[in-house]
Amino acid sequence: MQFDPAQLAALSAVLRHGGFEAAAQDLGLTQSAVSQRIKALETRAGAQLVTRAKPCTGTEAGRRLAAHADQVALLEARLAGDLSALAPPPQTRIRLALPADSLATWFLDALADLPDHLFDLSIDDQDHSADWLRRGEVLGAVTAQPDPAPGCDSTPLGALPYVATASPAFLARHFPSGVTARALDRAPMLRFNPKDRLQHLWIERVTGARLSPPTHGLPSSEGFVQACRLGIGWGMNPLPLVAHDLATGRLVALADATRIDTPLYWQTPRLMAPALTALTRAVKRAARKHLAAPN
Numbered sequence: 001m002q003f004d005p006a007q008l009a010a011l012s013a014v015l016r017h018g019g020f021e022a023a024a025q026d027l028g029l030t031q032s033a034v035s036q037r038i039k040a041l042e043t044r045a046g047a048q049l050v051t052r053a054k055p056c057t058g059t060e061a062g063r064r065l066a067a068h069a070d071q072v073a074l075l076e077a078r079l080a081g082d083l084s085a086l087a088p089p090p091q092t093r094i095r096l097a098l099p100a101d102s103l104a105t106w107f108l109d110a111l112a113d114l115p116d117h118l119f120d121l122s123i124d125d126q127d128h129s130a131d132w133l134r135r136g137e138v139l140g141a142v143t144a145q146p147d148p149a150p151g152c153d154s155t156p157l158g159a160l161p162y163v164a165t166a167s168p169a170f171l172a173r174h175f176p177s178g179v180t181a182r183a184l185d186r187a188p189m190l191r192f193n194p195k196d197r198l199q200h201l202w203i204e205r206v207t208g209a210r211l212s213p214p215t216h217g218l219p220s221s222e223g224f225v226q227a228c229r230l231g232i233g234w235g236m237n238p239l240p241l242v243a244h245d246l247a248t249g250r251l252v253a254l255a256d257a258t259r260i261d262t263p264l265y266w267q268t269p270r271l272m273a274p275a276l277t278a279l280t281r282a283v284k285r286a287a288r289k290h291l292a293a294p295n
Contacts, residue, residue, distance in 0.1 A: 003044060008069035010037035011049060011058075012093070015066050016120065018055025041065070063137045070095055070139060074275045094279065095120040097132035098142035100192065101160060102264065104221035105240045106290035107142065113282040125195035126262060133267055139276060140268045142283075152267045157284065158291025159261040164202050164254040165225075165242050166234035171252055173231075179254050181207040189213040190227055190235030198236040198260060206258055225251075236260065240290065261292060 013023035014034065024031040042049050049062030058066060074092045098107055100123045111119055122132055126144035133141045133149040141149075148154035166174075174187035184207060189199050194217075203211050216233050218224055225241050227233055228251055237251075239259070245251035253259075266283050268276050 003041065003065070003068075004037075005069075005072070007037045007041040007044070008065065008072075010034050011041055011062060012066045012069050014038060014050055014056055015058045015062065016093075018057070020056070060135065064135065067095055067137045067139065071269075071272060074139070074272070092116070093118040093120060094140070094276075095122065095138045096140045096142075097122045097124055097129040097138045099124065099126040099129060099144075100219070100221045101238045101241075102126075102142050105160065105238050106286050107283070109289065110279070110282040110286035113285070114279060117279070125193065126264065127197070128195055130267055133269070139272055140266065140279065140283075143265055143267055144262055145267075146263070146265055148267055151270055153270050153273060155266045155280070155284065157264045157266050157287035158293055159263045160291055161239040162198055162202075162236040162260045162262060163239050163242060163246070164199075164206075164234060164258070165228050165237050165246070165251045166254060167229055167231040168249065168252050170228075170231040170234060171254070174234075175254070179206065181209045181211065185209075185211045185213055187213060188233040189215045190218050190224055190233040191215050192221075192224065193217060193219050198262075202236055202258065202260055205260070206255055264291065 010023065010027065013026050014020055017023045017026060020031050020034050024034045027034065038050055045061060045065065047061040048059050049065060051057045051059060070093050074094065094117050096119060098121060103121065103123065122138060124132065126142070129141045130143040130145045130149050132138040133152055142157070146154060175183045177183070184203055191199060200210070203209065216227065218227055221238070221241065224235050225237050225245070228235055228237060229245065234254060242251055246253060264287070266280065268280060273280070
């Protein structure tokens, strides 16, 4: 099945801007023209592609088609660069999935090396970010899953260390007799979202017990650290984000010898590997600089 590039561009613009009016301004078209292109594309695809709300979002089929459009644009840009060394390749958009903690600690260093690309980043748990690749919605993913998604390559990047941290006042209040299973079952805990199992994994390693502490949901890497500083709860924080706080005593580790090193992997579609060479090189360079060496 072939798709009209102009219609695909309209779809990408609507999903990127979250609405038809902004997409029309971006493309230099009328809002009616954008709407007509989307309707024609939906007819061609035989499925609804855009959920018309505020903001507009893509259906599963819409997100896959938008990712397909990005792949085509990236391949065409690479071809243009190969055919004419004098003309700069057109700016291309690359959609990626990665954990929030990678974004907060090291991944932006990789993107800084690629000024000729635009990036759309989708945030998901490290155990689930590869699902975006399986659905065909992104061109690359940082994931904790070593096994490659179908049709993809998986490259070890290193490990991001996590430390269970809390404020000194929180530790004194909730763990006066030490970090015990009884105390952990009662102390307020932080969790990024329902997919986040790091805190429970740490509890099991330290105590051997499966507990259900009172839990705050806090989907922000930087907010996680600040919540620990303010004594709202304890949580697993990436060591690069809290190293200074631990050194100055603003935060303390709940158990000095127990940390969790989370191995990370870079996965990309095998067929897109040549077009993604520069990005993969930049990701590996940033990982070598910021992550612990893989085991």
